[in-house]
Amino acid sequence: MKRILVLFAVFFLSGCASGKLDYIKPSNHSGNTNIKLIDRPRDLVWNSSVPELGKKFFVINNLDKSSGLINISYSGDPEQYVDCGTISSYVKNARGERTYNFPASSSLQTYEMLDGINLFSIQRKMSLEGRINVIFQELTPDKTQVTVNTKYILTKQGTAIHAGDGARGDFSDTISFGTGNGASFPINNQAQSTECIPTGNLEKSILSLIK
Template sequence: MNKSNITRTAGAIALVATLAGCASSSMSYTEPAVRQKTTISKTINRSRDAVWAAAVPALGKDFFVINNMDKASGLINVSYSGDPHSFVDCGHVSASFTNARGTQNYDFDGSDKDANYTQFKSPLLINLHRQMNLDGRINIIFEQPTPDTTTVTVNARYVLERRIQARANNGAGDSRRDEISFSSNGRAEYPALGASQTTVCVPTGRLEQDVLQLIN
């Protein structure tokens, strides 16, 4: 290595040491607010055959995937996979990171699909990338209490995946994957990461309501 390279390397090491030496970070978490229970059924003043016939194309045209149907038992199963933010509430995260270059503040919902933030774990600066994905399975049950009325009930099962990738300023990397599941009007918690508290997730009710609104 020539002298100029040695000088540049030494300078880079000194810069990293300086940035890390005066660094600090913080993180706080707010759990989801208490929600009213979501209405998961409605009664329609039409026969079950008529409601079923209209529901199948309506569900197929939206963002749901129809997995199976059994008209004899009155059951349709649909699924959704993707961004969880509209359908799940995992509270809110506020974080900050300070070093010689200044302070960076981070605010994001716990159910945001993607979030990036930096934390200081002495003696390292760690950049984190967090990803969330929802796989929702919804059973739609069609019942006929009278010949001219149909009751539609929606039961959703949420499977929520969290992936966290970490990269330290020394080049070291790590990753973690956690998965939780819960049903309509239920809740679940991700395990704590280090000294941080657990992350609580609950359904917003929109998934069930979106399904019910398509069926008339």
């Protein structure tokens, strides 16, 4: 009897079901810049920048004034700093129609997906670790060039739960890429690969603190 009830539940939830999963690739952010020119001596720019960087949500890991290098890090929500395109999932079954649209770099998302006749609830997380080098270069005694280079480490993880029997499957993948570049997560069971590129906002937010 228990098995019959489980089979009935599976049929009810996924019988006569239809669905579609669409993915739109990220926009082009090639116009972003990671360089800033300042008409001030390097020492003055350096001295004013260190306390400003320390006030924000960045962690200062290393300072080397002689080489003009500050190493900082960011850890948290990736959505503002990484564009991974947009995911759209449409599901229709005995319970009705549902549509889910969200940025693929969203830090936390729950949605449904139909794989053949199998309906799954997906609990998905995305996190970013940014390792950032800020380089201060003296071009002339009164002109300084500041360059921001970031290594993005992006982790996607979550759980897929079968709507019929509650079976669970976990997934976890990590990719990395640098400023001006991008990378793709492995192809999933829908033969889709999520592409991710920087928005440039992380570099911009750092350069805005340096004057």
